[in-house]
Amino acid sequence: MRQHQEEFRIATNGRGIYEVSDEVRSVVDRSGLTVGLCTAYCMHTSASLVIQENADPTAAADLLAWLERLAPGGDQRSSHTSEGPDDMPSHLRSAITRTSETIPVADGNLMLGSYQGIYLLEHRDVAHTRILIVHVLGE
Amino acid sequence: MRQHQEEFRIATNGRGIYEVSDEVRSVVDRSGLTVGLCTAYCMHTSASLVIQENADPTAAADLLAWLERLAPGGDQRSSHTSEGPDDMPSHLRSAITRTSETIPVADGNLMLGSYQGIYLLEHRDVAHTRILIVHVLGE
Amino acid sequence: MRQHQEEFRIATNGRGIYEVSDEVRSVVDRSGLTVGLCTAYCMHTSASLVIQENADPTAAADLLAWLERLAPGGDQRSSHTSEGPDDMPSHLRSAITRTSETIPVADGNLMLGSYQGIYLLEHRDVAHTRILIVHVLGE
Numbered sequence: 463m464r465q466h467q468e469e470f471r472i473a474t475n476g477r478g479i480y481e482v483s484d485e486v487r488s489v490v491d492r493s494g495l496t497v498g499l500c501t502a503y504c505m506h507t508s509a510s511l512v513i514q515e516n517a518d519p520t521a522a523a524d525l526l527a528w529l530e531r532l533a534p535g536g537d538q539r540s541s542h543t544s545e546g547p548d549d550m551p552s553h554l555r556s557a558i559t560r561t562s563e564t565i566p567v568a569d570g571n572l573m574l575g576s577y578q579g580i581y582l583l584e585h586r587d588v589a590h591t592r593i594l595i596v597h598v599l600g601e
Numbered sequence: 602m603r604q605h606q607e608e609f610r611i612a613t614n615g616r617g618i619y620e621v622s623d624e625v626r627s628v629v630d631r632s633g634l635t636v637g638l639c640t641a642y643c644m645h646t647s648a649s650l651v652i653q654e655n656a657d658p659t660a661a662a663d664l665l666a667w668l669e670r671l672a673p674g675g676d677q678r679s680s681h682t683s684e685g686p687d688d689m690p691s692h693l694r695s696a697i698t699r700t701s702e703t704i705p706v707a708d709g710n711l712m713l714g715s716y717q718g719i720y721l722l723e724h725r726d727v728a729h730t731r732i733l734i735v736h737v738l739g740e
Numbered sequence: 741m742r743q744h745q746e747e748f749r750i751a752t753n754g755r756g757i758y759e760v761s762d763e764v765r766s767v768v769d770r771s772g773l774t775v776g777l778c779t780a781y782c783m784h785t786s787a788s789l790v791i792q793e794n795a796d797p798t799a800a801a802d803l804l805a806w807l808e809r810l811a812p813g814g815d816q817r818s819s820h821t822s823e824g825p826d827d828m829p830s831h832l833r834s835a836i837t838r839t840s841e842t843i844p845v846a847d848g849n850l851m852l853g854s855y856q857g858i859y860l861l862e863h864r865d866v867a868h869t870r871i872l873i874v875h876v877l878g879e
Contacts (some may be wrong), residue, residue, distance in 0.1 A: 463602045463741045503844050505853030507793040510790045513700040515646040520681035524689050542798035550802050558697045561791040566734045575644030594845045602741045622862035652839040654785040663828050679748045705873045714783030
């Protein structure tokens with residue numbers, strides 16, 4: 463068994479949902495591994511990962527709007543406001559989605575289901591550069 | 602170190618919570634590995650995984666009811682409605698539970714706590730066949 | 741490739757958020773591995789893990805308060821009440837945070853982002869001893 467690790471950056475345009483399936487798949491390809499596990503890791507607490515339906519873009523938009531209703535920007539009950547009214551809600555939306563996703567690899571392919579895509583959720587209002595680490599291990 | 606990967610199917614009867622601990626444990630047994638990590642992966646975006654209390658079935662029922670209150674079926678604010686009123690809420694309930702769960706293996710056993718069970722959450726109203734991949738690696 | 745697994749205990753003082761980054765980092769140090777993956781696993785269903793901002797303690801307090809609003813103690817709609825009014829909400833708060841977190845290791849370091857800390861969330865009102873397993877694998 464062996465492993466392969468890469469880091470990549472995503473420039474976001476502020477609050478939104480950005481598919482990174484191709485970037486993750488490229489790391490699996492470069493690893494040369496045919497069977498194993500792939501972990502994508504997000505080095506932030508106001509951006510997060512989620513695996514969601516990738517067939518219809520309205521699904522991604524609905525997810526963003528729902529997370530905004532669960533943890534609204536500018537909530538007066540937050541005390542952590544030093545970084546702006548969109549910061550604490552960003553941490554909350556990150557806490558209930560994921561910091562990492564782990565996906566099996568088989569026949570050299572990332573085993574995402576037919577309608578699954580890997581997404582970076584940018585929870586802050588303005589543009590950020592986000593760093594992801596992808597780690598693949600197997601044979 | 603070595604690895605072992607299997608896929609299995611669960612036929613659900615529609616919206617509900619289905620324990621899969623025994624199915625996952627069987628894969629660990631067949632792997633022959635005594636120390637390592639086991640990852641269960643759900644290939645869907647309207648069904649998900651969660652580790653929850655398995656001692657009292659009312660806990661599982663309460664979890665389902667609460668997820669339904671957080672992301673109600675037929676929510677008029679969703680725009681992704683082409684697959685029915687229970688589809689978008691299914692994606693939302695999946696987004697805040699998990700697509701994969703990773704559990705350590707020691708002494709040949711899956712190290713679930715005394716009251717932990719691994720569950721598949723079927724979020725759609727009607728019956729589906731769901732595919733899970735179990736990957737075990739270790740020594 | 742090789743692996744290293746340890747278990748440790750955290751004594752909580754009841755409902756709260758407890759940083760365990762140093763404990764997890766110590767296991768990585770003792771493993772002697774320089775590149776790989778580290779998984780922390782929580783053996784409970786009324787305590788859970790989350791990676792959150794560690795720079796400002798108000799962020800952790802806001803997260804706890806928000807989880808309490810999402811899944812309030814003593815919710816009359818719960819039927820699983822045999823273990824007290826804070827038990828079922830503890831399972832719900834665990835279900836939407838995490839049972840395990842997986843973090844890459846590079847140059848012998850746990851690759852947490854600058855503001856990321858690993859936290860144990862104790863969801864029960866009173867003090868408990870919680871067991872975490874940390875598994876590191878790599879080279």
